Amino acid sequence: STVLEDAFLVVGSLAAALEAGFAPYIQAFLPFLYPALKAHEDTQLCMVAVGIIGDISRALGDQSAQYAGAFMNVLLENLQSNTLNRNVKISILS
Numbered sequence: 001s002t003v004l005e006d007a008f009l010v011v012g013s014l015a016a017a018l019e020a021g022f023a024p025y026i027q028a029f030l031p032f033l034y035p036a037l038k039a040h041e042d043t044q045l046c047m048v049a050v051g052i053i054g055d056i057s058r059a060l061g062d063q064s065a066q067y068a069g070a071f072m073n074v075l076l077e078n079l080q081s082n083t084l085n086r087n088v089k090i091s092i093l094s
Contacts, residue, residue, distance in 0.1 A: 004036070004045060005045055005048045008045075008048045009048060011055075012051065015052075015055045015056050019059045022056070022059045022060060026056065026067070033049055033052060034070075036048070036049035037053075037074045037075075037078065038074065038077070040078070040081050040083045040084040040085075043085040043087065043088060046085075046088050047085075047087065047091055050088060050091050075092050079093075
């Protein structure tokens, strides 16, 4: 596990703990999340990033709707990728 993966797991835990209180921090985190989601060659990082989308969505509830379109676009790109590990694709679909 890398420091970046660990940091992402901490953010996911914070989102879960803060729930709607995580909303003020999401804009600061997104510039780190999107590149991780597009890091197709780094299977573990991409897998953690996919999981963070779920953590954030559950934490923010209805407030996450404004990010859903961007999240879905990146996830659809990932599903279409020829280089992304199959296990990440399975994680996206589950």
